[in-house]
Amino acid sequence: MTPPVGPPPKGRLLVHGEVPPPLGRELAVIGRSLDRRDALEKVTGAAIYSSDMTRPGMLHAKILRSPHPHARIRRMDTSRAAALPGVHAVLSCENTEGWHTYWYMIAQPGFPRDIAYSGQEVAVVAAETIDIATQALGLIEVEYDVLPAALTPREAMKPDAPRVPVLDVERPREGNVQQPVYVRQRGDVDRGLAEADLVSESHFSLPTQYHVDIQTRCCIAEWDGQRLTVHEASQGVWNVKRELAKSLGLQEDQVRVVVQSMGGGFGSKAGAQRVVHYAARLAMMRAGRPVRLELTRPEEFMSHPRRYAGEVTMRLGAKRDGTLTALDAEIVLDIGSGSLYAGRYTMTLHQISELYRCANVRVRIVAVYTNTGPTGPQRGVLDPIATFSTEAAIDDLAARLGMDPLALRLKNYAPDFQGLDDTTPPLPYTSKHLDVCLATVAEEIGWESRDRKRTASKGPVRRGVGMAAYCIERGGYAPFSAKADVVAQPDGTMEVQAGVVEIGAGQITVLPMIAAEELGLPAERINIRHGDTDGTHYAPSSHASRITSEVGPAVLQAAAQVRQRLCELVAERMEVSPHDLVAQGGRIHVRGAAERGMTFEAACALMPGPEIRATGSRAPNPDDVIFRLFGAHGVEVEVDTETGEVRVLRIVCSHDIGRPINPKLVESQQHGGAVMGLGYGLYEEAEMDRKSGVLLTPDVHQYRVPTSLETPLIEARNVEREDAFYPYSAKPVGEAPLVGVMPAVRNAIMHALGVGIDALPITPARILEALAAQRAAARTAVAKPGGARPAAEQ
């Protein structure tokens, strides 16, 4: 494959201000699988995570939690705890009235008197040792008025349901239903359903999912009387800085946040954690005594936001030939005691209303509060719910029509954006190559021979092949204020300065590669200052697959501007025009005449001042193009019909990724998304006790995260094409690889068994129950089109 030439055409790089001239040469760094910048420190144990740090005079904090899922604190008395020798500070509703913490700049009361879920924080103590802190918790007197709890959306929507107190500062609601109910439509769904030859209805039960970051939350906060310094495991530093400053009434420049290495986020650490606020406030009560607050694994499960659960009803109307006439989605979303990310329901829309060509679409989301702990974004956010529902429903429709599911997808392929609803105009996509992805997956997974494979399987083990496609929106988000600096020193030292956090996706490897390309240097020549609000500009938290697409252009612009300045200096020395010069191979020289120039270091030595610094600045996405990601998954499974075991034999994916900046980093994201998707689809099952609202599985043993034994090799054959709106056409890739896995697995199982399983995870228990129901239905000779539903569960 010939390397592409240069950055996007003029006017496409999404930056403020001057667009640098194109490189005018082949790419030398971009597209190479360079080693991860921090891999060495991670494989030697030298990488320091916040939980590895000790500070002199460090205090330890522990949290007291409500055992009740719904209650009001009638009386709180922390005086005996505060009086215990070795206790330095206590926070509770007694002394934090009116205090708010912030998450995505959403205010939450620090210690509300109203308890919304079992495990909610009611007090925190900082003491000389963990033992003393734990002992102090035992001395805190709390009297609760225990109230009835609503543990499911169904319970919460009853007319006499208890009112769930919500952590987010009051949002409009009617009972426990968030207002307004979200409805978007295009065309006339009822007419579309009436026009259909067949209406296929499917119902899906999608559970919550826990992030299970291997490193639990751990924060060390220090206050010296003037400045607050916070080390923690967070996906961002600038957002945390701002959230803490606002919460604690400090000027922003009084707060410094540092995250060098962190052990996994997946969305759970994308905003400032409540625990960070607690540690910070405790630290401010004891200047000079750093406060360390680390959550245990059970606490992680109990108290941090997790994926929304949803009950989804899909109704697809189609003509006999498979043409879709209507797509109707009704989603009841369980947002727990606070969604912390409300208003992003449009995420479901892209999959449901855009993926297929259909004039009549309606999406309705009823978001319901329950006494079950906060929810928030997890890798993919709402896209997995939308993708699973649509793609499983499409396969159900195909079965009912007697049509091949791939043929049905292609029949309704939407080459162009149709508008989300009746108010949005059709606009062009920045790029869409989903058709190539589908064809690639079909070829790789052996779609043509899938029925032969299934009938060939004898005995209790059945083979099946399934696929799924997705359309999600990623590509940068407001406020688009990401900035980055590139700095050159007279001795040739180069540094990117970006307020980004490395969360494991390779952020700090990719950004220097961009700078290196623009400067004609090998990547290892570019240092990066990262993960520290001191010495960097605002950058968004590393979530929503946004860093390459938001900070990348800023780095590109800054590096190109530094290059331009150096070329000007060299041009003046050599008495040529700067436009005749190229930065390549560690030199700046006349294009086509490498010997006429000088080394990069020599060029830097020409600078008149102590440094050359340029700031790149991301501009907002234009509103005349549509930013979407597309891709497809194909999965081959074996299902043991006697034991219910599902073996995933192959996962093939083809993502429309633009062009990879670093192919092996892209591949790793595809692995990660697939494994987390397998977990959600097959293994991970949290259990909440229905009487007490207590999570029975706050541990990593019974909450089953996939191991190496569950994970096949993942075969990626991505579609690589130009997309001018991303730096080097590099489209986001952090989350997309997850969303198509579960429906592809479910569809493969359906192919193998002839029955669609509509509740996740598809455990052996669910398989056996579905097969038992299938046998019972066959015995009573009541044939339901498309297959029976699994036995109902309480």
Add this chain to the structure above:
Amino acid sequence: MLDELPPFDHVDAASLAEAMAALAAHGPRAQVLAGGTDLLGLMKDRIGGRGMPVPEVLVNVKRIPELHGIAGTADGGLRIGAAVTLADLERHADVTARFPALAQAAAAVATTQIRAMGTVGGNLCQRPWCWYFRHPQFPCLKRGGTQCFALPGSNRTYFGVLGLGVCVMSHPSDLAPALVALDARVVIAGASGPRTVPIEQFFRGPRSRTETVLEPGEILVAVEVPAPAPGARSLFLKHRVRGTWDFALSEVAVSATPRSAAGGNGADRWHDVRVALGGVAPFPYRAVAAETVLDGHAPSEPLLREAAEAAVGRARPLPQNGYKIDLTRALVARALTALAADLR
């Protein structure tokens, strides 16, 4: 996650006498410590209750000579010290050769790291994995409370369908059903001297607050497995959600001795058939009804299916775990079929 273990005293016992003296001296405040993979986790979560205090003294039995070694016995069987690790058990050449069900069961426990530390005794004496038992907020019957929270409650995974009583958990030990199939005995050291108990009598029923017959102050010393009859074979199959870590949703150990039919014509008949189930009852469950179907007969495919059906004949599902009946029936049939192939 520092200092989650409570403070406790640690006593290294060099001999059985020392260990029992320490246990006697500290009474219910003391517990035996072998591999610690179960006990330390329970202590970190402060799982205790009336009659089940969080221990304050741990008596390390790993240095006691009698608890070590895998050695042949006079009758051609094996004596396995209670402190033998699962890793050593799974790799032992004689165990693998003559007692395959036991080697397979040992290899199926948890993960490599746990098998490196976990012991035979610890595996047999581990506490239930009922999520109510393991959660500090639910003082269930076994922790000195007055109720079982799983019924009515959540009973999807580590709960039984056979032999249920007031407690409905399923016993998590993988070794237990294998040892039942191998007709093992356990050797217990107690104040009034050593005693040997057949493995099936080592486990208590669902009414009991503890799962074994070990009295306070007693120590499990060894497991003895008799020599298999000539030609006898055994087999173990475990089914769980993930390929590692998890306890069984259902597991089966089978053994049988083939003998030629009278007159040397016809297929071998099976004798001394043992079918033991794990993960489906509060104790390792001997499926006597299945054994009765098979004993003295040639193992034809229909007979094996009949035996599998008989194995779950008395199964009574809980509201959420009925799938275990289909699963167990299938596993028994598979185990017997594999055993038949092995014995040919």
Add this chain to the structure above:
Amino acid sequence: MTTAVSTRPVSLIVNGQPRRVEVAPRRTLAELLREDLGLTGTKIGCNRAECGSCTVVLDGRAVFACSVLAVETAGRVVETVEGLAGPEGLHPLQSAFIEHDAVQCGACIPGILMSLKALLDDRLGAGGDVGGDVDERDIREAVGGNLCRCGTYPNTVKATLAAARALRAGRGARP
């Protein structure tokens, strides 16, 4: 209620060096390594023997350091991630992990590396000189007790196969 329990001295070998610490019985090996010896490479992800991030090699076997009592390590040999690299450079596992991108956030990596060190030492010998080999199944089994939420498993397999090849080729540790 607190029992006044004193600390006791423990001498053990860590990464080839004799070390001596004073620990209370409640101290785990993971805490000894991290708190008493400052070797924070070994991570504690759950502290319940359920995630594997605290895996170290103890007398040649991979174990969960969070579930080994420090007082029971007297006279024993512990290997942690900090001891993998030698005077000649990185262990082939480390080089292979970098090359095959088997590292993402890194929190599980020390535990995974030590599980694999135990496997390769056992099958191939520390210098690749014992005649054995490992296949994909062996590798998956060896790290089955190490959870990775970032999903590095496919690259873990590739990297370990490469490391085994390097060891057998006698390349040993290299920079």
